[in-house]
Amino acid sequence: MGKRIGVNLLTALLVAGLFFTVSCAKKTVVSEPEGTQVEKEEATSGETGTKMTEDEMTAAEKAKQRELEEQRLKEQREQEAKKAAKARFVNKKIHFEFDSSVLTAQAREILKEKAGWLENNQGEDVLIEGHCDERGTTEYNLALGERRAKAARDFLINMGIAPDRLSYVSFGEEKPLDPGHNPQAWSKNRRAQFVIK
Amino acid sequence: MVLRNTLKAMRFTMVKQVFSRRLCMAVLALFFLLPPGLGQVQADDITYLDIGNPFIRKIPLAAPKFKLFTGSDAEKRDAETARRILKEALDFTGYIKIINERSFMANPAEEGITGKDLHFPDWTGIGAELLVTGGVKLEKDRVRLYLRLFDTIEEKLLAGKVYTGHREDLRVMVHRFCSEISYALTGKWGIFRSKIAFVSKSKGNKEIYMCDFDGHNPVKITDHKSITLSPAFSSDSEWIAYTSYDQGKPDLYIRNIREKRGSIVNKEGMNISPDWRPGRFELAAAMSFSGDQEIYLLTGKGKIIKKVTDSWGIDVSPAFSPDGKKIAFVSKRAGSPQIYIKSLETGELRRLTFKGNYNTSPAWSPSGERIAYVGVENGSINIFTIRVDGGYPVQLTKDAGDNEDPAWSPDGSMIVFTSSREQGILRLYVMTAGGGEQRRLLKLKGSQMDPDWSMVSK
Known part of the structure; x- marks a missing residue:
C-alpha cells in the first residue's frame, strides 16, 4: 500500500507541478496588458491632486510600472527557483x-x-x-x-x-x-x- | 485439526516373526517416550537409509491397485485417488522410485493384500524392493483404508495400519501412512505432515501463504496489503513470525496460526528476520532501535530477553541450531557479509564461511550437522551447505538462475528454495539435501519467494 501511495503521490506532485508551471507561463502573457491598464487608471485618478505635467506623469508612471513589473517577475523567478530547488531535492537521488x-x-x-x-x-x-x-x-x-x-x-x-x-x-x-x-x-x-x- | 479427532489409526497385524527385532525395539523405545537422544541411539543401530547422502540410490517401490471390499464405483474412485496420493507423496521424497505398473506380474487387489497372500518373488522379479498393498472399504461417507508396507527381499512386513475417516480426508490418511513408511525406512517420520510458508505476489502485494509439504493447498494467511516478508514457523508450528510494512516500516509480527492472536514488535528502526528457538516460545530477530543493527533474543510475546550480538554494522538473519543453544547469523563485521555462529550459553563466537565475499541466509539442518546458505561467486547466486565446523562446503545449485532462501525439511532430507531459473521469475523449488531432484514446488500466479518449512513431522 505504501508503495502505491508513494507512486501516486509522486505522480500527483509531478502532474501538479507541470500544471502549475504551464498556468504560470500563461498568466505572464495575459496579465501584462491588464496590469498596465490598472496602473493607468490609478495614475489617472491621482491626476487631480498633483501638479505634474503630462510627460512627467507618463514617465513616472512608466518607471513605477516597470519597477512593479520587475518586482513581479523577480518574485516569479524566485518562486520558480524555489520550486525547482524543491523538485531537485526530491528527485535527485x-x-x-x-x-x-x-x-x-x-x-x-x-x-x-x-x-x-x-x-x-x-x-x-x-x-x-x-x-x-x-x-x-x-x-x-x-x-x-x-x-x-x-x-x-x-x-x-x-x-x-x-x-x-x-x-x-x-x-x-x-x-x-x-x-x-x-x-x-x-x-x-x-x-x-x-x-x- | 478436526482431522486428528476423526482419524482413528490403529496398529494391526504386527507379524512378530518377520518384524525386525531391532526395528521393533526402536519403535518401542519411542513408544515409551524415552528421551529423544536415547531413542535416536537405538534407532541408529538399524541400517537406515541415509537420506542426507547426496549419492543415494532410489529404492524401487511397487504400489499395485488397492483391493476393493464392496466394489462400488465410489469405492473404486477412492481407491484410485488414495493410490495416486500415495505414489505422488513417495515420489516427492526423492529417495523412492515408483515402479511402472505395466511390469507387474501379480495383482494383490484380486489375490489378497496380506503377507500370506503375497508371492514375493513376483515383486523382486521386477526389481521391487518395497511393496505397498492397500484395501479400501467405503461405508456411507466413511472410508476405511488398510495399508501395508513389505520388504520384498526379506519377505517381511515393515508397517501395517488401518485408517478410518471421512472421504475428504483421504489425503491426510494416506500421508499418515507415508509417515509410517518414512519411519520404517529412515527412522524419521518425514515430511508428510509438514507445511511450507512462503511469500507470494499472486495478488499484487507480497503476502504470506501456506501450503502442504508438496505444494498442494496453497492458502493466503496474511492480508496486510503492504510488503510482507520472511515467514518463520515456531518449532511446534503453532506460531508464525514475519516482517510487514503494515505501519510503513519493517516491523515484526508474531501470530498464532489457528487463533487470531499475537504481538507486534514495532520499535524504532527495523524489526526483521525472525527465527524461533526450537522447543521454546522464544525467537531471535534483528532490530535497529539502538541505532545499530543487532540480533536480540525475544520472548514469544516480543519482549527482549537479551542482546545476542554486539558489533557495529550489519547483523541480521539469525538461525538457531536444533538444540536451541547456538545461533548462526550474517554479519558484515569483517567487511563483507559472512556467516558466524554464536553460542548463547558461553558467548563464544566463530566465523563459519571464508570463501567468497557474500555469504548470507543461514539455515541450520535439523540434524545439526550442516548449515545451508546463499553464496555469491562470479556474480551468480547459489545455495551451498557447509559442515558446522566449517568443513566440506558443497554447492547444491549451479547454472540455473539465482538461487536463494534455503530452508530444510523437518527430516533434513530436502531443501526448499527460491530460484529465478524459469524466465527469470522467482518461484519455489525443492531438491534433496545433496542437491538432487531439483523441481518446481507449486504453480501459483506471480512470483513466490522466501520459504520456510515447518518442523512438525508427527
Whole structure:
C-alpha cells in the first residue's frame, strides 16, 4: 500500500507541478496588458491632486510600472527557483556501490546541496529511503538499505540539520526504480531517495 | 485439526516373526517416550537409509491397485485417488522410485493384500524392493483404508495400519501412512505432515501463504496489503513470525496460526528476520532501535530477553541450531557479509564461511550437522551447505538462475528454495539435501519467494 501511495503521490506532485508551471507561463502573457491598464487608471485618478505635467506623469508612471513589473517577475523567478530547488531535492537521488553504504564523492556533493535546501526550508521534514538492487538476500538487503538511509541521514546531521527533521526507512530490494535484471538497472536501484513529509 | 479427532489409526497385524527385532525395539523405545537422544541411539543401530547422502540410490517401490471390499464405483474412485496420493507423496521424497505398473506380474487387489497372500518373488522379479498393498472399504461417507508396507527381499512386513475417516480426508490418511513408511525406512517420520510458508505476489502485494509439504493447498494467511516478508514457523508450528510494512516500516509480527492472536514488535528502526528457538516460545530477530543493527533474543510475546550480538554494522538473519543453544547469523563485521555462529550459553563466537565475499541466509539442518546458505561467486547466486565446523562446503545449485532462501525439511532430507531459473521469475523449488531432484514446488500466479518449512513431522 505504501508503495502505491508513494507512486501516486509522486505522480500527483509531478502532474501538479507541470500544471502549475504551464498556468504560470500563461498568466505572464495575459496579465501584462491588464496590469498596465490598472496602473493607468490609478495614475489617472491621482491626476487631480498633483501638479505634474503630462510627460512627467507618463514617465513616472512608466518607471513605477516597470519597477512593479520587475518586482513581479523577480518574485516569479524566485518562486520558480524555489520550486525547482524543491523538485531537485526530491528527485535527485544518491547512489551506492554494490554491497556498500559508503557515500561516494558525488553522493556527498548532492547531500551538501540537500543540506542547503533543508537549511533554507526549516519547515520541511524529510523521510530518507534506503534501497538496494535485487541481487543478494532479501533480509540482508533490508539491513543494507537501512545503512544507506542512515549514512545519508548522518551526513545531513553533521551538516547541521536537526535529527528530528530526518526520519529514515529501508525498503531493501522491495521497490526497484528500474525493474530490469541488468547492471544498469541495478546501479539505478542502489540508492537513497528523499521524500518531503 | 478436526482431522486428528476423526482419524482413528490403529496398529494391526504386527507379524512378530518377520518384524525386525531391532526395528521393533526402536519403535518401542519411542513408544515409551524415552528421551529423544536415547531413542535416536537405538534407532541408529538399524541400517537406515541415509537420506542426507547426496549419492543415494532410489529404492524401487511397487504400489499395485488397492483391493476393493464392496466394489462400488465410489469405492473404486477412492481407491484410485488414495493410490495416486500415495505414489505422488513417495515420489516427492526423492529417495523412492515408483515402479511402472505395466511390469507387474501379480495383482494383490484380486489375490489378497496380506503377507500370506503375497508371492514375493513376483515383486523382486521386477526389481521391487518395497511393496505397498492397500484395501479400501467405503461405508456411507466413511472410508476405511488398510495399508501395508513389505520388504520384498526379506519377505517381511515393515508397517501395517488401518485408517478410518471421512472421504475428504483421504489425503491426510494416506500421508499418515507415508509417515509410517518414512519411519520404517529412515527412522524419521518425514515430511508428510509438514507445511511450507512462503511469500507470494499472486495478488499484487507480497503476502504470506501456506501450503502442504508438496505444494498442494496453497492458502493466503496474511492480508496486510503492504510488503510482507520472511515467514518463520515456531518449532511446534503453532506460531508464525514475519516482517510487514503494515505501519510503513519493517516491523515484526508474531501470530498464532489457528487463533487470531499475537504481538507486534514495532520499535524504532527495523524489526526483521525472525527465527524461533526450537522447543521454546522464544525467537531471535534483528532490530535497529539502538541505532545499530543487532540480533536480540525475544520472548514469544516480543519482549527482549537479551542482546545476542554486539558489533557495529550489519547483523541480521539469525538461525538457531536444533538444540536451541547456538545461533548462526550474517554479519558484515569483517567487511563483507559472512556467516558466524554464536553460542548463547558461553558467548563464544566463530566465523563459519571464508570463501567468497557474500555469504548470507543461514539455515541450520535439523540434524545439526550442516548449515545451508546463499553464496555469491562470479556474480551468480547459489545455495551451498557447509559442515558446522566449517568443513566440506558443497554447492547444491549451479547454472540455473539465482538461487536463494534455503530452508530444510523437518527430516533434513530436502531443501526448499527460491530460484529465478524459469524466465527469470522467482518461484519455489525443492531438491534433496545433496542437491538432487531439483523441481518446481507449486504453480501459483506471480512470483513466490522466501520459504520456510515447518518442523512438525508427527
